[in-house]
Amino acid sequence: NPPTPPRRLDVVIVGGGFGGMYATYKFREMGLRIQSFEAGGDLGGVWYWNRYPGARVDLPSIDYSFSFSPEVEQEWSWSEQFAAQPELLAYIDFVARRLDLRQHFQFNTRVTSAVWDEARKLWSVKTDQGETLEATYCIMATGPLSVPKDPEIPGIARFQGQLLRAARWPHQPVSFAGKRVGVIGTGSTGIQIVQEVGKEAGELFVYQRTPSFTMPMRNEQLEPEYVAEVKRHYAGIRESARNSAVGGVRPQSTRAFFSVTPRQRQQLLEDAWKNGGLAMLGTFSDLMSNPEANEHVAEFVRGKIGEMVEDPATAEALKPRGYPIFARRPCLDSSYYETYNRPNVHLVDCLTDPIVEITEKGVRTESGEIQLDVLIFATGYDGLTGALLAFDVVGKDGRRVNDKWQDGARSYLGLMMEGFPNLFMTTGPNGPAALANIIRISEHDVDWIAAAMVHMEQEGLASIEPTAEAEQGWMDLVYELSQRTLLTKAKTWYVGANVKDKPLGLTLFTGGFAKYRELTSAAVRDGYRGFVFERTRESVEA
Numbered sequence: 405n406p407p408t409p410p411r412r413l414d415v416v417i418v419g420g421g422f423g424g425m426y427a428t429y430k431f432r433e434m435g436l437r438i439q440s441f442e443a444g445g446d447l448g449g450v451w452y453w454n455r456y457p458g459a460r461v462d463l464p465s466i467d468y469s470f471s472f473s474p475e476v477e478q479e480w481s482w483s484e485q486f487a488a489q490p491e492l493l494a495y496i497d498f499v500a501r502r503l504d505l506r507q508h509f510q511f512n513t514r515v516t517s518a519v520w521d522e523a524r525k526l527w528s529v530k531t532d533q534g535e536t537l538e539a540t541y542c543i544m545a546t547g548p549l550s551v552p553k554d555p556e557i558p559g560i561a562r563f564q565g566q567l568l569r570a571a572r573w574p575h576q577p578v579s580f581a582g583k584r585v586g587v588i589g590t591g592s593t594g595i596q597i598v599q600e601v602g603k604e605a606g607e608l609f610v611y612q613r614t615p616s617f618t619m620p621m622r623n624e625q626l627e628p629e630y631v632a633e634v635k636r637h638y639a640g641i642r643e644s645a646r647n648s649a650v651g652g653v654r655p656q657s658t659r660a661f662f663s664v665t666p667r668q669r670q671q672l673l674e675d676a677w678k679n680g681g682l683a684m685l686g687t688f689s690d691l692m693s694n695p696e697a698n699e700h701v702a703e704f705v706r707g708k709i710g711e712m713v714e715d716p717a718t719a720e721a722l723k724p725r726g727y728p729i730f731a732r733r734p735c736l737d738s739s740y741y742e743t744y745n746r747p748n749v750h751l752v753d754c755l756t757d758p759i760v761e762i763t764e765k766g767v768r769t770e771s772g773e774i775q776l777d778v779l780i781f782a783t784g785y786d787g788l789t790g791a792l793l794a795f796d797v798v799g800k801d802g803r804r805v806n807d808k809w810q811d812g813a814r815s816y817l818g819l820m821m822e823g824f825p826n827l828f829m830t831t832g833p834n835g836p837a838a839l840a841n842i843i844r845i846s847e848h849d850v851d852w853i854a855a856a857m858v859h860m861e862q863e864g865l866a867s868i869e870p871t872a873e874a875e876q877g878w879m880d881l882v883y884e885l886s887q888r889t890l891l892t893k894a895k896t897w898y899v900g901a902n903v904k905d906k907p908l909g910l911t912l913f914t915g916g917f918a919k920y921r922e923l924t925s926a927a928v929r930d931g932y933r934g935f936v937f938e939r940t941r942e943s944v945e946a
């Protein structure tokens with residue numbers, strides 16, 4: 405039999421998180437021939453994988469939800485201010501059913517390569533299921549946090565107990581009762597795990613290298629009256645979210661820290677602490693640009709840690725020092741610091757007692773071995789770039805993304821790369837991902853891409869690609885803006901510091917979501933400034 409020709413599509417979408425879900429919906433509604441792929445067994449992205457106890461979104465769910473469908477907005481009701489992972493998955497399932505999205509996805513399928521065919525102006529895409537497809541457009545909705553990272557500690561494979569990864573959590577419930585449990589990592593994930601598992605474990609050992617600043621979440625059940633009120637005002641809520649720096653309705657201030665008296669400052673910080681959430685970040689306008697103002701706020705939080713943690717040595721070890729508050733992702737907790745007052749919970753300060761190796765029985769630090777039944781990795785991700793670099797993406801002239809990004813991620817507007825026509829990224833590494841609401845960014849990106857496709861269809865254009873100059877201009881702007889913030893002053897996944905040999909640098913757009921939208925729209929308004937289009941489809945097909 406002759407080999408079957410590759411399936412011919414308009415769009416291939418890689419990823420079934422929020423970005424991939426909306427892209428699938430949008431392009432289907434446009435009447436395009438689409439195929440979506442997801443490596444996991446179902447939709448949800450990070451929320452599909454991160455099933456660990458205590459997993460919860462740390463932005464208000466009213467904001468952390470799709471805005472593109474009034475039906476979904478009106479028919480779905482959040483039960484808590486900050487939804488837990490099971491409720492997020494239920495929401496994702498609701499959206500998928502309501503909009504009939506699953507039929508377009510192949511699950512448990514990884515895209516292994518995407519190769520641009522310059523002569524035919526299309527992407528040839530291969531999957532690990534042995535299929536090859538051809539599509540005019542390729543959408544990388546691969547997410548900024550989808551490649552989990554094990555710690556670089558020798559001996560991981562030797563451990564005979566139960567090894568669990570936060571980002572690859574088993575689907576069956578795990579019991580910690582009476583067990584000796586270790587957690588490595590104290591970022592947003594580790595903190596959520598510790599405060600939950602600490603209640604249940606026989607003994608819990610928390611391996612902390614860099615302490616995080618965490619603030620009270622003050623989560624609450626949402627009253628039906630409040631939810632109804634929100635539903636009446638969704639249009640306005642979304643509008644202000646889109647016009648804000650963070651893509652959400654979080655309070656922001658125009659007040660500089662030193663513009664008010666010390667007593668007023670203290671009061672404002674106390675109020676923010678009481679209100680919870682990320683309120684503190686919005687108390688003053690200059691917390692991410694004025695190191696002195698930042699240090700005052702850091703010291704305020706250190707004071708709170710001192711008040712909450714009974715053992716003075718533990719309290720001291722938990723107090724973050726040496727980097728600005730909010731330069732690492734600020735965490736929100738419900739009882740993290742108080743967990744250390746439990747007799748079964750022990751902090752292992754890896755700054756003074758570093759981990760040497762993982763053994764058959766547990767973890768050995770310089771001071772000795774601690775035996776464990778369960779070891780949990782909450783050690784983060786190869787963020788922002790890891791997903792795209794994990795498979796073979798080959799553009800014009802055989803150039804690979806891996807080569808292009810050797811010194812760090814580069815793109816124009818965070819959406820497209822020079823040398824890779826018709827390949828679009830959602831929540832790409834040079835956009836505002838990680839610094840603004842990821843669902844708002846996903847929706848923006850998909851809408852922008854859809855408009856570009858409509859434009860090309862109308863004009864009979866076969867390919868779109870940014871120029872090298874436009875890309876350089878964008879990267880210069882990204883760099884210039886990043887120099888004004890304190891975000892570069894901490895070793896985080898934002899700057900690539902958590903992955904060995906990864907190029908260091910903040911390649912995120914730090915100008916805020918509203919400004920980002922303004923710039924991506926301006927490029928379109930100016931006749932797709934910075935982009936080149938090629939040949940009409942007829943001439944390609946001829």
Ligand code: NA7
Nearest residue numbers: 555556589590591592593594613614733782783784785897
């Ligand atoms: P993060 O924020 O990258 O945190 C990872 C944690 O793991 C962090 O505390 C690391 O300490 C720690 N880590 C990594 N390797 C080691 C070793 N070898 N030894 C000790 N500790 C280690 O990832 P999360 O999953 O918590 O959060 C990611 C994002 O999800 C978050 O920003 C929110 O946007 C939601 P280190 O800082 O490297 O000293």
